[in-house]
Amino acid sequence: MRKPVYMDNSATTRCSDASMASMTPLFAESYGNPSALYDGGRAAFKALEDARASVAASLGALKSEIFFTSGGTESDNWAIASAAEAAEAALLSGKGAGGRHMVCSAVEHSAVLRPLQRLERRGWEVTVLETDRTGAVSAESLEEAIRPDTKLVSVMAANNVVGTLQDVKSLAGVCRRRRVLFHTDAVQAAGHVKIDVRDWDADMVSVSAHKFHGPKGVGALFSKVPRRPDPLVLGGGQERGGRSGTENVPGAVGMAAALAEATANMERDAARLKSMRDRLIEGALKIPGVLLTGDPTRRLPGHASFVIEGIRHSAYLIGMLNERGVCASSGSACTAASKEADHVLQALGYGWEPFASLRLTLSVYNTEEEASYVLEILPDCISELRRRDSLGSTGARVLGDGEAAAKERLRTAGKGGWKV
Ligand SMILES: Cc1ncc(COP(=O)(O)O)c(C=O)c1O
Incomplete structure (x- = not known):
């Protein structure tokens, strides 16, 4: 195994x-x-x-x-x-x-x-x-x-x-x-x-x-x-x-x-992690309905994060990846079991349409071969879950015209209405 x-x-x-x-x-x-x-x-x-x-x-x-x-x-x-x-x-x-x-x-x-x-x-x-x-x-x-x-x-x-x-x-x-x-x-x-x-x-x-x-x-x-x-x-x-x-x-x-x-090793390690991260990002973004979250370049060297349209719950994707031997998460470890979108993604304006989030975070112990394996299985996992949810990659929009909803969420933030 x-x-x-x-x-x-x-x-x-x-x-x-x-x-x-x-x-x-x-x-x-x-x-x-x-x-x-x-x-x-x-x-x-x-x-x-x-x-x-x-x-x-x-x-x-x-x-x-x-x-x-x-x-x-x-x-x-x-x-x-x-x-x-x-x-x-x-x-x-x-x-x-x-x-x-x-x-x-x-x-x-x-x-x-x-x-x-x-x-x-x-x-x-x-x-x-x-x-x-x-x-x-x-x-x-x-x-x-x-x-x-x-x-x-x-x-x-x-x-x-x-x-x-x-x-x-x-x-x-x-x-x-x-x-x-x-x-x-x-x-x-x-x-x-x-x-x-x-x-x-x-x-x-x-x-x-x-x-x-x-x-x-x-x-x-x-x-x-x-x-x-x-x-x-x-x-x-x-x-x-x-x-x-x-x-x-x-x-x-x-x-x-x-x-x-x-x-001591920061410069060398960050360069290696950035290159692996960017390969993961580039590969994942080729899958229809997968979008990058966070800043494309001003981000942690080993951090790749996405929202994926057409999947109802992140936990399904994390579970399927786990079955195929990949340990990943949807966002904060503290909210891993929650079915609700992470408060961070909500603050960024995501969260009112069915979608999953995926976070792949690397360390010096990861190899290029592992990144290739993840890129190989990810499209299949996503298609399989979309088929199960029968929403289709274009059936649900993450971003759409939801700016107003995001603004409303932020408007109530800080007035006793904000939550973690
Ligand atoms: C940004 C941030 N702050 C604080 C913490 C909490 O750190 P610890 O697990 O050491 O209590 C975490 C852990 O995930 C974190 O990501």
Whole structure:
């Protein structure tokens, strides 16, 4: 039987050999608690601090600006909660300008949207920025959305569903001029495109190890000095008071090794992935009724995403590909089981006609032969499902004249009517 073709690297990645090797001694040899004062503890503490320095170097940050977390979700939650906490504390003490308003884009991951919705329930106002058809936010729309009482802007660096890269630097620049904190969820970007937090001029950046061949359950929040994020998790005061709980030393070390490796090989790997991605895109677009989502060129190097007319549910296509040994997804791993179109695709204006979405995301472990295999079986899978749904490739239109419906959906966004 052929080995499964794994093309769901935006959901998670295989741990690299270097990352695994870096972690092994920390489970059975240097397993001490980093807070302990004997040699075994000090060795673990040194491993943790070396990992912090390495992650900082990979992101262009200072060591003191890196806080380890349990992953991208926690980093995003923490960035938002810490900005809210600081604003509310200033309000209570009568210091600061006051106000409770935040801004995000309509295509953020639920790890950003849900904490913002919680703040809305606590009386905060949230403006959700529309994007263009590719998922990009314009600096002008951000400029307009910022108000005197805006406390935080959160716009992701790379979209998980459609792969579009934002112009983070220009968005952060608007926030700097307007003196508003800027956070970016760089979970999909880290390890795949160059990140220099100083060049971006971001205040907070979230990353997650399992998206760049590190282990699951570990990530980091960059928080620019001198700002120290208010803790989300309280207890023994680890991570310089920022995040309590005995540190995940193997995870932090494995993340540092994976990020250093991805950063060192980035140029070479991105060129290879882009070429394979473009071959997949070119091949898939030859199938009638298949359309590319996201930006054709300003996208993650290994990310190809499509909508396919005439198939009722993405899950049918994913299931059929699975039967033929291909691991793919329809978009966000978090909504994989849902029959509804992903909120990102809805925000981009898709979603009112029967269609499936397909995301093929590559890594350095994919081969050209695997890409050829996927291109070989995809037309058959699509025809078979269309036949079953008896909608036909031209029977249903994805785009049509649905602009008005998309606008209506976006009009209600941010007024308590938005959903993840
Ligand atoms: C853009 C984005 N943000 C946040 C997350 C959550 O990261 P984690 O799985 O590490 O919690 C993901 C994971 O899919 C993601 O794609």
